[in-house]
Amino acid sequence: MIRCLLLCAAFYATTPFLTAAHAAEDSASxxxxxxxxxxxxxxxxxxxxxxxxxxxxxxxxxxxxxxxxxxxxxxxxxxxxxxxxxxxxxxxxxxxxxxxxxxxxxxxxxxxxxxxxxxxxxxxxxxxxxxxxxxxxxxxxxxxxxxxxxxxxxxxxxxxxxxxxxxxxxxxxxxxxxxxxxxxxxxxxxxxxxxxxxxxxxxxxxxxxxxxxxxxxxxxxxxxxxxxxxxxxxxxxxxxxxxxxxxxxxxxxxxxxxxxxxxxxxxxxxxxxxxxxxxxxxxxxxxxxxxxxxxxxxxxxxxxxxxxxxxxxxxxxxxxxxxxxxxxxxxxxxxxxxxxxxxxxxxxxxxxxxxxxxxxxxxxxxxAHYYFSNYQLEAVRQGPWKLAVAAQRETMGRGVSRDAKEGGRLYNLDQEIGERTNLAEQYPEIVAKLGRLADQMEAELGGDAPAARRPAGEVANPTPLYPMEARKPKPKASGKKPVALNETVRPEVLSAR
The missing domain is CATH 3.40.720.10 (Alkaline Phosphatase, subunit A)
Structure with a gap:
């Protein structure tokens, strides 16, 4: 709070005030x-x-x-x-x-x-x-x-x-x-x-x-x-x-x-x-x-x-x-x-x-910056360094590439923005440092037993915004297992967490 007040004071110091009579009006403007x-x-x-x-x-x-x-x-x-x-x-x-x-x-x-x-x-x-x-x-x-x-x-x-x-x-x-x-x-x-x-x-x-x-x-x-x-x-x-x-x-x-x-x-x-x-x-x-x-x-x-x-x-x-x-x-x-x-x-x-x-x-x-996928922490960035601590899918609707199935991968985003070269073996001290940050954040917000997660809002009997026709039954599945999507977190899944 103190830091914010000091910054705001510096900002307002750049804005000239006219007279005491106009102080309130000028403060608002x-x-x-x-x-x-x-x-x-x-x-x-x-x-x-x-x-x-x-x-x-x-x-x-x-x-x-x-x-x-x-x-x-x-x-x-x-x-x-x-x-x-x-x-x-x-x-x-x-x-x-x-x-x-x-x-x-x-x-x-x-x-x-x-x-x-x-x-x-x-x-x-x-x-x-x-x-x-x-x-x-x-x-x-x-x-x-x-x-x-x-x-x-x-x-x-x-x-x-x-x-x-x-x-x-x-x-x-x-x-x-x-x-x-x-x-x-x-x-x-x-x-x-x-x-x-x-x-x-x-x-x-x-x-x-x-x-x-x-x-x-x-x-x-x-x-x-x-x-x-x-x-x-x-x-x-x-x-x-x-x-x-x-x-x-x-x-x-x-x-x-x-x-x-x-x-x-x-x-x-x-x-x-x-x-x-x-x-x-x-x-x-x-x-x-x-x-x-x-x-x-x-x-x-x-x-x-x-x-x-x-x-x-x-x-x-x-x-x-x-x-x-x-x-x-x-x-x-x-x-x-x-x-x-x-x-x-x-x-x-x-x-x-x-x-x-x-x-x-x-x-x-x-x-640091933390990269969550749903409740799973998958990566952490500090400066140019990004440590992937879990598997990462390429995009919604596609699976995990061969080089991304394990955590512990380290990338230097200043040297290679495309995240292809794993530098973990060359910089074990950076892996350890970012790993500690990831562990702390995972304990705070991730997984099934977070220490500091606040609840979402919930409604007992949600109603539609407008009357809708009943949905037609979906055709039977082909038996092939679909690719999991990060996009989709259904309300019933959320409310069960």
């Missing part, structure tokens, strides 16, 4: 607006600043020129976990969100967990969540029950479609606050980026006197892929590239709205993704090159995500930082920049990134 643009399944190499060439992303290139490129920023292997981490500042297992939540599930983010919105609201922030939520679709788990003033979006993945009662086509619900406003068919999903963007820019204009926190988690570019009509066929990378280009357009609309409202220098905009690309989707799945692996894995390609931060006058233009950081660090960073403070309890895994973003440090504020 000095709090930065915060916008988090969170993309779904966007790979490390899917935007121009990180190497994409087949789809054009000029607005993200602008963010890179005018802000910071974070090259070692981490999400989580799958959707719900990464969202829980971003909003609570904790690893998914700490808050018992280890995998993907499903519609009408009994489990969600526990209402006792304090989200970024709940931390910033008392500091005078207007808050809104626009887009994909995916932390439980029961009323007590929705954004408006977790500190957000308003919500507009699809509450889970856009492929979690069901046929509504009396209907003949699969749909997903579009919510406004905690009520279903519409049921969207596939064709109607093609306007979802446009509609989210209209809501987001309207929120910015309506709250231009600030401060505000806009959490903008896109449905794109999760499959099924539905680029808007104006973007179809525009890229050189099929419909996937088209949807990336529409996401880039949306970023441009946000930046333009901030500029028109005179909020550029008052607003921190952070762009990132929840996890790596869904590689088994082929042309619809994106790229993590030169990283190894994809969505559902704890290889770098599954969890290291393309990230940009822009704040004119505060973040140096054209800067690049390779310090280890991630979604768990956003909550403490935003609270500090807003002039707040965090109590010592409950435990938060993230650390304040203010010094990194403001260019005062190139060092990670965390001792």
């Amino acid at each position: 000095s709090k930065p607006n915060i916008v988090v643009i969170f993309i779904d399944d966007l790979g490390y190499a899917d935007i121009g600043p990180f190497g994409a060439t087949k789809q054009k992303t000029p607005h993200l290139e602008r963010m890179r020129r005018e802000g910071m490129k974070l090259t070692s920023f981490y999400g989580a292997p799958v959707c719900s976990v990464s969202r829980a981490q971003l909003l609570t500042g904790c690893y998914g297992p700490r808050v018992s969100i280890p995998g993907v939540l499903f519609p009408q599930g009994p489990t969600g983010l526990n209402p006792t967990e304090l989200t970024i919105a709940e931390r910033l609201g008392p500091l005078g922030y207007a808050t809104a969540c626009i887009g994909k939520w995916h932390l439980g679709d029961q009323k007590q788990f929705l954004p408006t029950a977790q500190g957000f003033d308003h919500y507009f979006g699809i509450p889970y993945s856009n492929d979690m479609q069901r046929v509504a009662k009396g209907g003949d086509a699969p749909v997903v619900p579009l919510l406004r606050d905690d009520k279903v406003a519409e049921l969207l068919t596939d064709d109607q999903q093609s306007r979802i980026v446009e509609r989210y963007t209209d809501e987001a820019t309207r929120f910015i204009r309506e709250h231009k006197d600030g401060p505000f926190f806009l959490y903008f988690p896109h449905t794109a570019v999760h499959t099924p892929i539905f680029p808007g009509e104006a973007f179809r066929g525009k890229s050189d990378n099929g419909r996937f590239g088209d949807w990336v280009e529409e996401v880039d357009w949306s970023v441009g609309q946000v930046l333009e709205t901030l500029e028109e409202a005179g909020l550029d220098e008052k607003t921190l905009v952070l762009f990132t993704s929840d996890n790596g690309p869904w590689l088994i989707k082929g042309a619809d799945g994106g790229s993590a090159e030169p990283l190894r692996g994809g969505k559902g894995s704890t290889w770098e390609g599954g969890v290291r995500v393309p990230t940009l931060a822009r704040w004119p006058g505060k973040i140096a233009p054209g800067s690049v930082c390779d310090a280890v950081s991630g979604t768990i660090d956003l909550l403490p960073t935003f609270v500090c920049l807003a002039g707040g403070e965090l109590p010592d309890r409950p435990e938060i895994d993230g650390r304040d990134l203010s010094e990194v973003l403001l260019g005062n440090s190139a060092q990670s504020p965390r001792e």
Whole structure:
């Protein structure tokens, strides 16, 4: 807490105050607006600043020129976990969100967990969540029950479609606050980026006197892929590239709205993704090159995500930082920049990134980064060194490669970002050091007897958001054993833990 207060004091010292009569007003206006643009399944190499060439992303290139490129920023292997981490500042297992939540599930983010919105609201922030939520679709788990003033979006993945009662086509619900406003068919999903963007820019204009926190988690570019009509066929990378280009357009609309409202220098905009690309989707799945692996894995390609931060006058233009950081660090960073403070309890895994973003440090504020797959700790990173302590599958839907069946593998990510050369025999002292860190974290959060895991929220009798047709019986299995998926953690499995 003391460190955060000192950093915040240094930040506010850079903001001039006018007169005592204007002190209260100036104090409020000095709090930065915060916008988090969170993309779904966007790979490390899917935007121009990180190497994409087949789809054009000029607005993200602008963010890179005018802000910071974070090259070692981490999400989580799958959707719900990464969202829980971003909003609570904790690893998914700490808050018992280890995998993907499903519609009408009994489990969600526990209402006792304090989200970024709940931390910033008392500091005078207007808050809104626009887009994909995916932390439980029961009323007590929705954004408006977790500190957000308003919500507009699809509450889970856009492929979690069901046929509504009396209907003949699969749909997903579009919510406004905690009520279903519409049921969207596939064709109607093609306007979802446009509609989210209209809501987001309207929120910015309506709250231009600030401060505000806009959490903008896109449905794109999760499959099924539905680029808007104006973007179809525009890229050189099929419909996937088209949807990336529409996401880039949306970023441009946000930046333009901030500029028109005179909020550029008052607003921190952070762009990132929840996890790596869904590689088994082929042309619809994106790229993590030169990283190894994809969505559902704890290889770098599954969890290291393309990230940009822009704040004119505060973040140096054209800067690049390779310090280890991630979604768990956003909550403490935003609270500090807003002039707040965090109590010592409950435990938060993230650390304040203010010094990194403001260019005062190139060092990670965390001792290490931990890679969980569900409740299993699979790897730990400190500096350039990454120790895999368990087997790692390549990506969701694929098994474990021959060179990854055992733990105890050591990689130097500065020397070889692709994680192919095991250096454990050459550096036994580093293996031992990182192994001790892994053992400590495993005892704290992993396995069947964790010392510091907090419970998820649970509902006794979950109800659907809209009346649905009964599911047709599934055809009998072929007898072949399917490949296990990191993606899938059914609600009944979660609630049994």
